[in-house]
Amino acid sequence: MPAVSFQEVSxxxxxxxxxxxxxxxxxxxxxxxxxxxxxxxxxAGKTTLISILAGLNRASAGRVTVMGHDVVxxxxxxxxxxxxxxxxxxxxxxxxxxxxxxxxxGYFGVKNNDDWIDxxxxxxxxxxxxxxxxxxxxxxxxxxxxxxxxxxxxPPVIVLDEPTxxxxxxxxxxxxxxxxxxxxxxxxxxxxxxxxxxxxxxCHRIAMLxxxxxxxxDRTANLLAGTASTMLRFKTDDALPPExxxxxxxxxxxxxxxxxxxAEVETLLAALxxxxxxxxxxxxxxxxxxxxxxxxxxxxxxxxxxxxAV
Amino acid sequence: MNFDGxxxxxxxxxxxxxxVSFQTVAAPVLTAVLYLLIFGHVLEEHVQVYxxxxxTSFLIPGLVMMSVLQNAFANSSSSxxxxxxxxxxxxxxxxxxxxxxxxxAYVGAAMLRGLAVGLGVFLVTAAFAPPRLxxxxxxxxxxxxxxxxxxxLGLIAGLWAEKFDQMAAxxxxxxxxxxxxxxxxxxxxxLPGFWQGVSHLNPFFYMIxxxxxxxxxxxxxSPWTSLAVVGTSFLVVAGIALQLLRxxxxxxx
Numbered sequence: 001m002p003a004v005s006f007q008e009v010s011x012x013x014x015x016x017x018x019x020x021x022x023x024x025x026x027x028x029x030x031x032x033x034x035x036x037x038x039x040x041x042x043x044a045g046k047t048t049l050i051s052i053l054a055g056l057n058r059a060s061a062g063r064v065t066v067m068g069h070d071v072v073x074x075x076x077x078x079x080x081x082x083x084x085x086x087x088x089x090x091x092x093x094x095x096x097x098x099x100x101x102x103x104x105x106g107y108f109g110v111k112n113n114d115d116w117i118d119x120x121x122x123x124x125x126x127x128x129x130x131x132x133x134x135x136x137x138x139x140x141x142x143x144x145x146x147x148x149x150x151x152x153x154x155p156p157v158i159v160l161d162e163p164t165x166x167x168x169x170x171x172x173x174x175x176x177x178x179x180x181x182x183x184x185x186x187x188x189x190x191x192x193x194x195x196x197x198x199x200x201x202x203c204h205r206i207a208m209l210x211x212x213x214x215x216x217x218d219r220t221a222n223l224l225a226g227t228a229s230t231m232l233r234f235k236t237d238d239a240l241p242p243e244x245x246x247x248x249x250x251x252x253x254x255x256x257x258x259x260x261x262x263a264e265v266e267t268l269l270a271a272l273x274x275x276x277x278x279x280x281x282x283x284x285x286x287x288x289x290x291x292x293x294x295x296x297x298x299x300x301x302x303x304x305x306x307x308x309a310v
Numbered sequence: 311m312n313f314d315g316x317x318x319x320x321x322x323x324x325x326x327x328x329x330v331s332f333q334t335v336a337a338p339v340l341t342a343v344l345y346l347l348i349f350g351h352v353l354e355e356h357v358q359v360y361x362x363x364x365x366t367s368f369l370i371p372g373l374v375m376m377s378v379l380q381n382a383f384a385n386s387s388s389s390x391x392x393x394x395x396x397x398x399x400x401x402x403x404x405x406x407x408x409x410x411x412x413x414x415a416y417v418g419a420a421m422l423r424g425l426a427v428g429l430g431v432f433l434v435t436a437a438f439a440p441p442r443l444x445x446x447x448x449x450x451x452x453x454x455x456x457x458x459x460x461x462x463l464g465l466i467a468g469l470w471a472e473k474f475d476q477m478a479a480x481x482x483x484x485x486x487x488x489x490x491x492x493x494x495x496x497x498x499x500x501l502p503g504f505w506q507g508v509s510h511l512n513p514f515f516y517m518i519x520x521x522x523x524x525x526x527x528x529x530x531x532s533p534w535t536s537l538a539v540v541g542t543s544f545l546v547v548a549g550i551a552l553q554l555l556r557x558x559x560x561x562x563x
Contacts, residue, residue: 013563054404057563076312076406084404090397094326106318107405149401 001068002029003157003188004053009062011048011212022048024212026062030190030205032156035183037203037220038192039293044209046192047087050161053190054084066157080108083155085146087162091134097121097145098130101152108153120148123178125171140171147175157188164195176202200224200289208296216296223292231291232257232268234282241275244268249294258291259284316411319402323419327385334423338381339430342373346435349495359497360528367439370432371449371522372494377431378453379517382424382460383467383485386416390468391477403562409555413465413548420461421454428453441525448524448533452540456517459544460485462551469554469561488514498530513543 011023023045030036040046051057053064055071055078064071069078092100098117105113121127124144129137134145143163150158158179164172180202183189193199199206199220206223208216216223235253239245249256259265265284272279327334350366357365393399402412432441443449463485471477492514498506509515510531520536523529529536555561 055562056400056403058558076408079404079406082404086400088397088400090400092393092398092401093396094329095322099325103318103322104401104405106321107315107402107407109312109314109406111314 001032002065003032003034003067004030004190005063005065006049006053007063007065009049009052009059009064011045011052011057012060022212023052023059026209026212026214028207028214028217030188032188033183033186035180035189035202035204036191037199037206038190038209039196039199039206040192040209041297043211045212046209047161048212049209050084050159050190050192053159054082055079080153081155081157083150083153083158085150085158085160085163087165089139089142089146091137091142091145093133093135096131096133097126097137097148100134100145101148104149105152110153113152116154117148117152120151123174123181124148125174139166140168143167144171144175147178151182156186157190158182159190161192162194163191164193164198172198196289196293206289208293210297216292220289224287224289230259230261230265231285231287232259232265232282233285234279236277236279238275238277240277241271244271244275249291256291258287258295312406312408312411315405315407316414319407319411319415320418323385323389323415324422326389327419327423334381334385335427335430338377338427339434342377342431343434345373346370346438350438357496359500360526363526364439367442368497368522368526369495370435370439370441371525372518373435374428374431375453375456375518375521376489376494378424378428378457379460379489379514380424380485381427382420382457383464383481385423386420386461386464387468387471387477387481388464389416389419390465391471391474394468394472395474399561409552412555413462413552416465416468417458417461417548417551420464421457424457424460425453428457443525444527445524445533448520450524451537452517452521452524455537455540455544456521459513459517459540459547462544462547465551466547466554469551469559472560488512491515492518493530494518513539516540516543 006026006028009023009026010021013020013022026049038046038049048057052059053066053071055075058072066078067081069081071078095103101117101120102113105117121130124147126141126144126148129141134142137145147163160179163175176198179189191199191203203220205219206216207214233254233256236255237253240248240255244257247257257268259268346366346369350369353365359365359368393402467477467480471480491509492512493509498509498515501509516531516536516539519529519531520533520540523533523536
């Protein structure tokens with residue numbers, strides 16, 4: 001039995017402008033103990049999918065289970081298995097950090113939970129904030145409390161929706177160390193993030209969503225291997241020759257060009273030399289998840305490549 | 311049912327108003343006392359509603375009940391709309407709590423606040439006119455039922471309203487007129503025939519009248535009639551609130 005199972009999930013919103021299909025026949029499973037990444041551009045349907053999993057939204061069609069429990073028919077059991085860290089930085093201004101955690105624990109019927117609450121406060125660096133009112137906390141501290149709230153009832157499945165958006169480096173590290181530890185202890189983790197290096201470093205498997213459809217679903221290693229494996233990176237102030245410009249990814253002065261093999265690297269360099277482009281800090285490296293992501297998002301309309309289901 | 315969970319939500323809802331009780335309990339008591347001072351002073355010499363009952367004495371039960379009703383409504387409605395607008399309702403939506411648990415906790419806390427304010431008004435106003443307590447059981451029955459109905463009505467309003475101005479409209483155009491036109495400040499017998507008829511369609515009238523009956527042993531209608539109307543109204547409102555919660559109305563899209 002998978003930890004999480006999405007079966008032919010569709011979601012249609014009726015708006016003033018007509019119907020909007022947020023999710024279109026999404027199916028995949030997340031195994032127990034997996035660290036799973038859900039990636040996609042803004043508006044791809046990631047949060048909608050997670051909201052359906054959490055019971056915040058309802059699917060128009062299809063079925064979702066958590067540890068075998070249907071999120072609609074058996075919602076109480078399904079929600080006990082889930083800990084959700086929401087994307088928005090929300091809090092209840094009436095309570096302190098410890099009160100917030102005790103209340104959240106109580107909702108799940110878990111009483112006398114202070115040992116675990118203390119451990120959460122320690123792991124997330126919140127020990128000295130336990131008595132502070134939620135209003136007094138900085139954004140990063142509030143984010144930590146959100147994580148603690150999601151974990152307070154010891155759920156086997158943890159869902160993190162963009163947990164590191166706008167978060168400083170220190171918290172990111174604290175958070176990932178803690179989540180990785182929980183994952184090693186057997187917790188299943190579902191993560192959505194915009195930081196692709198985080199997904200590449202942490203996730204065993206990755207699904208990519210675009211306009212409500214799954215456009216890629218594979219092990220992270222396979223996704224990295226299945227695409228153009230070499231990237232030519234350099235800095236320049238000159239314009240690229242017209243034959244290279246369309247395939248280049250330009251970020252400020254940094255230019256990245258895909259190459260499938262050594263011969264193609266030579267061809268690219270020859271073209272640059274011929275166009276008298278002054279190249280600085282040239283390096284040849286492996287493609288990373290960002291390259292894969294961009295390639296898949298651009299190619300999503302075209303027929304399926306290896307390891308990519310359209 | 312997850313009684314611990316429902317109990318936690320009830321406790322949280324009580325703490326929410328208890329932590330700001332100066333605003334949620336003391337302030338409404340003061341408001342009611344001001345009504346008593348001003349209307350009592352102006353009308354004491356001119357109005358006698360029941361034979362042998364001074365106007366100030368007549369007014370006190372109405373003010374107590376009005377405070378119970380308004381504060382029960384305010385508690386559940388403002389808690390829900392605040393949680394919806396600030397977004398922290400998500401913490402509750404992801405829990406296994408059933409619609410019964412939500413209902414019991416929100417309405418229970420609303421009743422507690424309504425009854426606490428009502429008791430406060432009663433104790434303070436007792437200093438102005440020693441209360442008569444002809445049938446105390448009716449007092450308790452109508453206070454509890456009225457608080458429950460308004461707590462449930464507040465729940466419905468809190469679910470329905472998406473913005474504070476919608477909530478204010480619900481309060482100002484529905485709750486306030488129904489309260490003020492229920493006979494808090496007068497006996498409906500003093501109204502022209504048509505308006506007497508209209509008053510008899512207002513469930514709030516029966517709450518106030520039944521409640522007042524407990525103090526003076528007399529009222530505009532029989533307390534049993536009031537009990538039937540208020541009890542039925544409570545069941546209808548509670549049924550609607552439960553159904554809205556069960557269906558996830560404006561909560562789960």
